[in-house]
Amino acid sequence: MSIWRWADWIEPVPEPHRVTLGEGDTPLVHSQKIGPAAGLPNLWLKVESGNPAGSFKDRFGAAAISHMLANGQTRCVATSSGNTGSAVAAYSAAAGLRCEIAVVETAPTGKLRQMMAYGAHVYRIRGFGLDPDLSSRAFAVLTAIGEQPEVRLQVSSYIYSVPGMTGVETISFELGEQAEAQLPRSIDHVFCPAGGGGLCVAVARGFDRLVSEQRIDRSPAIECVQPEGNDTMASALRDGAEQARPVTCTTRISGLQVPNINDGHLVVDECRRTGGSGHLVTDEAVWETQRRLATEEGIFTEPAGATALAGCLAAAAAGRIQRDAVIVCLVTGSGFKDEASVDRMLADVECPTISVDDLTE
Numbered sequence: 166m167s168i169w170r171w172a173d174w175i176e177p178v179p180e181p182h183r184v185t186l187g188e189g190d191t192p193l194v195h196s197q198k199i200g201p202a203a204g205l206p207n208l209w210l211k212v213e214s215g216n217p218a219g220s221f222k223d224r225f226g227a228a229a230i231s232h233m234l235a236n237g238q239t240r241c242v243a244t245s246s247g248n249t250g251s252a253v254a255a256y257s258a259a260a261g262l263r264c265e266i267a268v269v270e271t272a273p274t275g276k277l278r279q280m281m282a283y284g285a286h287v288y289r290i291r292g293f294g295l296d297p298d299l300s301s302r303a304f305a306v307l308t309a310i311g312e313q314p315e316v317r318l319q320v321s322s323y324i325y326s327v328p329g330m331t332g333v334e335t336i337s338f339e340l341g342e343q344a345e346a347q348l349p350r351s352i353d354h355v356f357c358p359a360g361g362g363g364l365c366v367a368v369a370r371g372f373d374r375l376v377s378e379q380r381i382d383r384s385p386a387i388e389c390v391q392p393e394g395n396d397t398m399a400s401a402l403r404d405g406a407e408q409a410r411p412v413t414c415t416t417r418i419s420g421l422q423v424p425n426i427n428d429g430h431l432v433v434d435e436c437r438r439t440g441g442s443g444h445l446v447t448d449e450a451v452w453e454t455q456r457r458l459a460t461e462e463g464i465f466t467e468p469a470g471a472t473a474l475a476g477c478l479a480a481a482a483a484g485r486i487q488r489d490a491v492i493v494c495l496v497t498g499s500g501f502k503d504e505a506s507v508d509r510m511l512a513d514v515e516c517p518t519i520s521v522d523d524l525t526e
């Protein structure tokens with residue numbers, strides 16, 4: 166399968182230009198232990214780590230690179246905290262396009278090496294992803310480069326790259342089908358991790374589309390979860406403010422280090438319209454949830470991929486969601502992406518080398 170089974174619903178690309186690596190159609194898994202332990206019997210996990218380059222951003226990569234092919238553009242220039250870069254690098258390789266990526270200073274080595282393995286030219290930009298002024302300056306330079314006719318600047322957000330973002334909306338189309346086939350009732354809440362906010366907006370717009378096509382009668386509440394150290398939109402959304410705000414980023418959760426607004430104002434509008442709110446979690450709560458997903462559910466994710474569930478558990482503990490609600494948490498990326506977080510998870514675990522004699526004992 167691929168996102169192109171939704172070809173009529175996303176930014177149109179003629180058939181010969183559609184690139185796919187088999188992205189999408191990811192599983193919706195019923196939580197076996199974490200949900201019941203939290204008193205949430207209807208907790209489901211949409212596991213995006215099985216995508217070809219290991220995260221939900223592959224939906225973006227497939228749509229964005231296909232759109233470039235259709236427009237005759239040959240040079241993909243992207244910014245990334247890691248996963249957008251891996252996705253556009255993979256799809257550029259498949260399509261034979263040149264790919265250059267400016268990454269945030271703190272991007273995990275695993276993500277950088279993955280981009281380079283696909284043949285992309287990768288540059289770490291000092292201060293990018295941490296300091297909002299430096300990040301805005303980097304975006305301005307890259308936007309100017311993106312004005313050359315053969316180039317398309319790819320940033321996984323609606324303010325920069327609408328065609329690619331329509332590929333991400335396929336998450337909601339799949340959830341609409343999976344809800345009908347697998348769930349007891351329609352979905353009440355979808356918890357999404359948020360960095361620049363594009364994912365939250367894509368999920369909200371995807372459900373809007375399902376409502377307008379009369380496939381479902383109402384949208385779930387789209388809930389935005391951010392680490393406390395990158396609170397550009399979660400508090401604004403929760404407290405009734407109209408706009409997101411830039412911050413100095415202090416979180417260590419890779420993928421969610423986006424100090425500037427990007428799609429933040431859109432998130433505040435669109436999540437609020439669905440009845441969703443904003444949720445903040447500590448980095449420690451994210452790492453603990455990452456560990457629990459692996460040991461209690463068999464799901465190996467990077468920290469960003471555990472953030473939605475961390476937010477959901479905090480909301481349940483604070484009585485902010487009904488216990489019997491039907492809840493989906495997006496698990497957005499693979500554990501193989503961020504080795505340092507796995508080292509942290511396994512700090513007290515040993516893997517001794519033993520002899521065959523020891524083995525018999």
Ligand SMILES: Cc1ncc(COP(=O)(O)O)c(C=O)c1O
Binds near residue numbers: 249363467
């Ligand atoms: C694994 C993962 N989850 C969530 C996000 C957040 O997505 P967005 O920046 O669209 O809010 C990212 C962004 O890079 C990511 O890599």
